[in-house]
Amino acid sequence: MSRYVNRDRLAIVVALVAPLVVSAALVPFRASLPNTSVALVLVVIVVAVAANGYRIAGVLAAISAALWFDFFFTPPFQRFAIETSSDIQTTVLLLIVGLVVSQLAARARRLRVIAVTDAGYLAQIHETAELAQVAKSADEVVQHVADRLTVLLGLRGCRFEYGTLIGHPPRLEQDGSVIKGRRHWNVDRLGLPGEEVELRAVGGGYFYGRFMLDPTPGFVPSLQARLVAVTLADQAASALRTAGNL
Known part of the structure; x- marks a missing residue:
C-alpha cells in the first residue's frame, strides 16, 4: 500500500513542477514555435502525469500547464493575463483536455487495481x-x-x-x-x-x-x-x- 502512497506524492510534485520546467525551457523558441504546438507539448506532460492514475495529480498538472502557458506564451508575457480570443481558447482547451485525461486515468487505475485484487x-x-x-x-x-x-x-x-x-x-x-x-x-x-x-x-x-x-x-x-x-x-x-x- 505504501507503494501507491509514495507514488502519489511524487506524482503531485511532478504535476506542479514539470509544466513549469517544460514551459521555461520552450521560452527561447517562443518566436518561432506556434502556441498550439506549445499547448500540445504541455498536453503530453499532463498525460504523462495523469497516467499515474492519481486524479489530483492529473488535475494539478492540467491547471499548472494552463497557468504557465498563459504566463510564458500569451501576450502580455510574464503576466497572468490573456489578450487574444485565440489564446484564451487554446488555454481553456488545454485545461479541459488535461482535466478529462486525469479523470480517465483515475478510472483506469481503479479498474487496474480491481483486476489484480483477490x-x-x-x-x-x-x-x-x-x-x-x-x-x-x-x-x-x-x-x-x-x-x-x-x-x-x-x-x-x-x-x-x-x-x-x-x-x-x-x-x-x-x-x-x-x-x-x-x-x-x-x-x-x-x-x-x-x-x-x-x-x-x-x-x-x-x-x-x-x-x-x-x-x-x-x-x-x-x-x-x-x-x-x-x-x-x-x-x-x-x-x-x-x-x-x-
Whole structure:
C-alpha cells in the first residue's frame, strides 16, 4: 500500500513542477514555435502525469500547464493575463483536455487495481451484478450492497439515504481516497475518519443517494477494498437507475 502512497506524492510534485520546467525551457523558441504546438507539448506532460492514475495529480498538472502557458506564451508575457480570443481558447482547451485525461486515468487505475485484487472481492462484484439482474426491487440490491460494505470495510453499520445531500460528511471518492472538509484524509495510516463517511451512488450522471458508512475505530480498509466498495455503490446506482426507467 505504501507503494501507491509514495507514488502519489511524487506524482503531485511532478504535476506542479514539470509544466513549469517544460514551459521555461520552450521560452527561447517562443518566436518561432506556434502556441498550439506549445499547448500540445504541455498536453503530453499532463498525460504523462495523469497516467499515474492519481486524479489530483492529473488535475494539478492540467491547471499548472494552463497557468504557465498563459504566463510564458500569451501576450502580455510574464503576466497572468490573456489578450487574444485565440489564446484564451487554446488555454481553456488545454485545461479541459488535461482535466478529462486525469479523470480517465483515475478510472483506469481503479479498474487496474480491481483486476489484480483477490477472488473474494471479484466474487462480491459478480454476486451483486447477478442480484441486480434478478432482484424484484432496487431496494433489495441497495440492502445487499449495504451489507457487503459493512463486511468489506469493517464497519459498525451502513445505511442508505435516498436522494439527499444534507451536511458535509467525509466522502469516499471514486479513486478510493477520502475527502474530509477540503483535505485528503490519510486512510492508509489513520483508517476511515471517526464519523459517518458518505459513499455516493451515482449513475449515468445522476445522484441517487448515498451509503452512510459507520467506521470501526482502528480498522484500516485497504485501497483494494475501498475501490471494490465504490464499484458496489455504482452497481446499486445502476439498479436504481434501471428501476426508475421501468
